[in-house]
Amino acid sequence: MTASLSRLRRRLAVSKPTPLGRLSRFSGQAFGVYCVYRILATSLATVRRFYYPHNAFSQSDPINRLLGLLAKHWDPEIDTVGAARLLSFLMSGV
Numbered sequence: 001m002t003a004s005l006s007r008l009r010r011r012l013a014v015s016k017p018t019p020l021g022r023l024s025r026f027s028g029q030a031f032g033v034y035c036v037y038r039i040l041a042t043s044l045a046t047v048r049r050f051y052y053p054h055n056a057f058s059q060s061d062p063i064n065r066l067l068g069l070l071a072k073h074w075d076p077e078i079d080t081v082g083a084a085r086l087l088s089f090l091m092s093g094v
Contacts, residue, residue: 064088
């Protein structure tokens with residue numbers, strides 16, 4: 001029993017998450033939430049397009065707006081709408 005206990009303690013010590021592992025897990029979960037949000041938002045925008053054809057979802061999407069502001073902060077001369085679309089496409093493509 002002592003040998004089993006020591007083996008279990010060693011396995012527990014080896015399997016403890018490191019700070020880099022925690023960061024990796026958090027970033028993966030955050031990206032998963034982002035992907036689910038984009039799928040739901042795109043589905044909703046497609047349905048809304050049938051009822052309100054002149055309403056653009058890209059103008060009211062908070063993540064696109066945040067990406068556009070980040071791009072504008074990086075380069076003040078950049079087109080925020082185009083940069084937001086490009087960043088959103090790249091993030092979804094990853």
